[in-house]
Amino acid sequence: MSDPLTTDSLEIQKQLPLSDDGAGVLPTNTTPINGLVLEVKDLSVDYGWGEHAVRAVNAVSLDVHRSQVLGIAGESGSGKSTLVYGLTRLLRAPGVISGGDVKLNLGKDDQGNEITVDLLKASQRELRKIRWSQVSIVLQSALNALNPVLRISKEFEEILKTHRPDMSKSERRARAVELLAMVGLEEDRLARYPHELSGGQRQRIMIALALALDPQLVIMDEPTTALDVVTQREIINELSELRARFGFAMIFITHDLSLLVELADEIAVMYAGAIVERAPAGALYSAPRHPYTLGLLNSSPPLHGARVELEGIPGSPPDLAEMPTGCSFHQRCPYKLDKCVTDVPPLLPVDHTGRLVACWLHGGGVSVPEPLAQMVAFSATTKLHAPSAPASPNPKDVS
């Protein structure tokens, strides 16, 4: 795999085919961004209104930098999908965004002024322009995401026609072939219907479609969960290559923490609608600090070493309508303190790596249990996908 650090982002932009005919899209002639692409502050999402409202995402703050992969891990119902539907304004009723701030950086205009869009305040017209051209999303079930009565070529045709009105028919066709080649598919797939393709091929088509307009941010919502391991491996390898080549930022959602450790630069672990730990991938794996992260890591049986009985995490995630008091994890936590039952732990930095943890064990005054106090080993994992942008979180994020 090539190292994204060695590739200058300006060069990346030059390699982009047809990247400069962005007519009809919001900013024309944008220069590449090296810094922040997406900034989310205290985003909260409810399902329902008034007293029946259930808080599915609770004051989540994130930032995603250019060519960085942010992994979001969590069980079903932890709010990870709701979070991205909220920040992309794709929520449907009864989902309501009840607070927060989402800023998307679109780069600099001709005068060198930064263009940022407040996604939560943007009009539907603005959103239509931003979606797909700046932010694209790949959903879990490609079979449901692709229109079953349209040939694959039509899907590419429609996107390019809408967002690149000055492209001719043959240019659109050429671009579609080029995109398919990027994900390792032959041209003849364009004439197929979704049902004629395998699950892996459909997911590759979804990835090719998501990259069709050179977006700055690609959101992957469990793209490989329905696939078997060999196909998953192929797609993950392709994604890493494409990211290194085009430098887009990626939010990768999955419940498979071990997959994220390989792929992501930084990982946010969500539990019951809130981030409980956020750290560089290698540090999170080698030295978890939150008991839930530790539990998740211990839930995957290893491929090497002695066969020992593992326990997983006892119990099941809380019902969001009847959230426990204090820390949402205290009912399943083996290291519960009295304070955990009454007070909600804030998400605070605990070490020099920029790690944030929401756990009273690290609040000082208590001796940290041994499994949660391991030294951070900077193994090859941390270096494998080094982000080209600094991954240090803004201290202001903690609020």
Next chain:
Amino acid sequence: MSQNETSTTQLEARHLTRHFSVRSSSGFFGPKRIVRAVDDVSLRLNAGRVTAVVGESGSGKSVLARMLARIVVPTSGDLVLQGTEVPVRSKRTLDYASQVQLVLQDPFASINPVHRVRHSLERPLLIHGARKSDVEALAAAALRRVSLEPPARFMDRYPHELSGGQLQRVSIARALCVKPKVLLADEPISMLDVSVRLGVLNLLRGLCDSEKLAILYITHDIASARYIADETIVMYAGQVVEQSNGTGLIDEPTHPYTQLLIASVPDPADPARATPEMADHTQVSIAQTGCRFSPRCPYVMDVCRTTEPPMFNVGDGHVSRCWLHSKSGEVVDVALPETQRGGTITKK
């Protein structure tokens, strides 16, 4: 890891084969094509042992489970239940169903959503001849066996009120309440959350040890197979390509496909390991002659393209369907019990 004296074979499959004929993609009037979903698979499910079958989607592992449950009729091959040959081509009998039970992948799809848990547990009991006065107690006992306690808390719930892990336990309880000898679990944990998967795996392992159930555990997750299996089988394109006692084939894979499977598993402990360079499998089809894996195999030789490899012995109870082992190993017939295989060439 020799087989215990006490371990008796509950269900045996001999040369099970299932072919489907499909129209090729050129449409309804196109020529018919035979898909060899399962081809000559022989295996034994022993009491108190978990046999894991690992393979990617389309490898035929689910069709195999359905043939063992006699939901799918095999094209050829035989089933032997507790020493008695089963008439595979006739309709499944109630007695067979009470001996061999199947647990499916998605509990939300396999349990009737409009009935309470009680209904799902009591119905099989009544069908299998339990007295009406006893069913309540038997259903409660089944829930206790899968650690859903107190049973009264779960009996009158609807499926949507339970979590995926709890519902999969209900579905295992439903299979267990007719007291089967063999449990076929088709990807029982792949739809569950990571944190509750181990609970279900530990439950299966415990049932196998304490009640001497013979369990077939089908999965695409080779790490989970390593966690609970007493015997491991790897399938590719309808064939068994590698088989070993314990987890021998995971610790020392000898077939290139098994090596690929293992290398594909995300392994944060060893991120620098090399993934074998293999042909992208969306681009290649399954070979119709010779070894079915040959179009994707990095070690492919001339013989692989022309002649289908037999099973070669590569170690204690460890066999591999690969020509690479033709020098070192003898050909074995896996349909024979291990003690009778000997070193002679018995393959037909």
